[in-house]
Amino acid sequence: MNTIVIETTDQGEVAIDVFQKLSNDRILFVSGEITDDMASDICATLLLKDSEDSNKKITIFINSRGGDIRNALAIYDMMSMIDAPIETICIGSAMKEAVILLAAGTPGMRFATKHSVICAGQLINSWMRHSDLTDAQSMLSHSLSDNKKMMDVIAKTTKKPLKEVMADFERIVFMDSKQALKYGFIDKIVTFNKQGQSK
Amino acid sequence: MKLCESELAPLKQSKYDSSYIHLAAERVIFLKEPVTKELASELAALLLYYDNEDQKEDITLYIHSNGGDADGLINIYDVMHMIKAPIQTICLGKAYSAAAVMLAAGSKGKRYAFKNSKIMIHGVQFSFPIPGEDQINSKNYFNFVKLNNDNIMKMLAADTGHTLEKIKEDCKRDLFLDAKEALAYGIIDHIL
Numbered sequence: 001m002n003t004i005v006i007e008t009t010d011q012g013e014v015a016i017d018v019f020q021k022l023s024n025d026r027i028l029f030v031s032g033e034i035t036d037d038m039a040s041d042i043c044a045t046l047l048l049k050d051s052e053d054s055n056k057k058i059t060i061f062i063n064s065r066g067g068d069i070r071n072a073l074a075i076y077d078m079m080s081m082i083d084a085p086i087e088t089i090c091i092g093s094a095m096k097e098a099v100i101l102l103a104a105g106t107p108g109m110r111f112a113t114k115h116s117v118i119c120a121g122q123l124i125n126s127w128m129r130h131s132d133l134t135d136a137q138s139m140l141s142h143s144l145s146d147n148k149k150m151m152d153v154i155a156k157t158t159k160k161p162l163k164e165v166m167a168d169f170e171r172i173v174f175m176d177s178k179q180a181l182k183y184g185f186i187d188k189i190v191t192f193n194k195q196g197q198s199k
Numbered sequence: 200m201k202l203c204e205s206e207l208a209p210l211k212q213s214k215y216d217s218s219y220i221h222l223a224a225e226r227v228i229f230l231k232e233p234v235t236k237e238l239a240s241e242l243a244a245l246l247l248y249y250d251n252e253d254q255k256e257d258i259t260l261y262i263h264s265n266g267g268d269a270d271g272l273i274n275i276y277d278v279m280h281m282i283k284a285p286i287q288t289i290c291l292g293k294a295y296s297a298a299a300v301m302l303a304a305g306s307k308g309k310r311y312a313f314k315n316s317k318i319m320i321h322g323v324q325f326s327f328p329i330p331g332e333d334q335i336n337s338k339n340y341f342n343f344v345k346l347n348n349d350n351i352m353k354m355l356a357a358d359t360g361h362t363l364e365k366i367k368e369d370c371k372r373d374l375f376l377d378a379k380e381a382l383a384y385g386i387i388d389h390i391l
Contacts (some may be wrong), residue, residue: 024211122334122335124332132372133348136328143334
């Protein structure tokens with residue numbers, strides 16, 4: 001799809017990608033699978049925008065069904081590292097790994113649209129390899145600790161004990177924005193006015 | 200080894216297919232395929248049949264196999280120990296993995312290997328983790344395989360006379376043995 005828009009500047013009219021333009025205005029998009037490329041793009045932009053002005057909020061729109069936990073945690077770490085307040089808004093869905101990005105927004109600045117779906121659950125294995133017990137043991141403890149890290153983030157951001165979170169999300173749980181609000185993934189269900197400003 | 204010579208004789212004089220029929224009449228079983236669940240059932244049935252025929256005379260099991268399924272192995276192993284007839288196991292070429300455990304499971308003093316045969320023992324190999332499964336299922340599956348592995352290690356420990364710890368340590372990696380080393384390790388009793 002063509003996402004090029006024309007912007008009028010002092011030098012005249014220039015073609016600019018809409019996501020680029022939004023990112024200039026401190027609005028980022030996490031959409032689709034959280035890939036290596038996306039994670040580094042988001043991290044780099046967060047760093048840049050933070051260095052430009054660390055008091056002005058950065059907005060992240062999330063519409064993702066998850067992805068690699070490594071990348072999700074990388075973005076999460078960057079979000080917690082920078083000083084600028086981060087507003088997260090879920091549009092569409094924030095599932096599995098992506099849910100930690102939504103919940104990791106600055107407290108009080110985490111939103112979801114009325115019809116978005118928020119989903120949390122254990123990490124699901126996506127690959128396999130031929131192994132013996134020793135290798136399997138180390139792979140298992142690695143993925144268990146990844147799982148725990150993700151649950152830790154959920155526990156921390158929703159202000160619930162880890163044990164409770166572990167028990168709640170032992171099975172995959174789908175929530176609408178109301179249920180997510182109740183659980184503490186978000187602080188407010190957002191509605192948009194015609195100008196696109198959240199209220 | 201007079202018995203073995205006589206058993207090998209039909210192989211030389213007759214066509215490939217019929218040789219097995221001659222051998223079957225002499226209570227000789229050839230294991231040349233990977234140990235699958237299907238093969239395990241057939242082998243178990245054969246052992247039970249020969250045992251039913253005569254509980255005094257030896258059953259001879261020639262092994263030339265890459266090994267195979269752990270479940271299949273446990274199936275055969277239990278039948279080998281249940282029947283009363285003595286079982287001669289003879290390694291012909293190679294006995295890897297599950298096949299090596301079967302070789303070691305022959306009646307004591309009746310386990311043989313040819314001079315140039317190769318034997319390899321190791322722990323259970325499996326694909327892990329299973330894609331699409333969550334972490335608790337992964338953990339349960341791992342524990343199940345570990346239990347299975349422990350059972351097999353116990354079998355090897357009992358048959359070779361080594362301690363369970365030594366077997367577990369040795370089986371962390373593929374342990375390749377030639378006939379002489381297998382004799383020293385206690386997997387076989389004689390070299391042919």
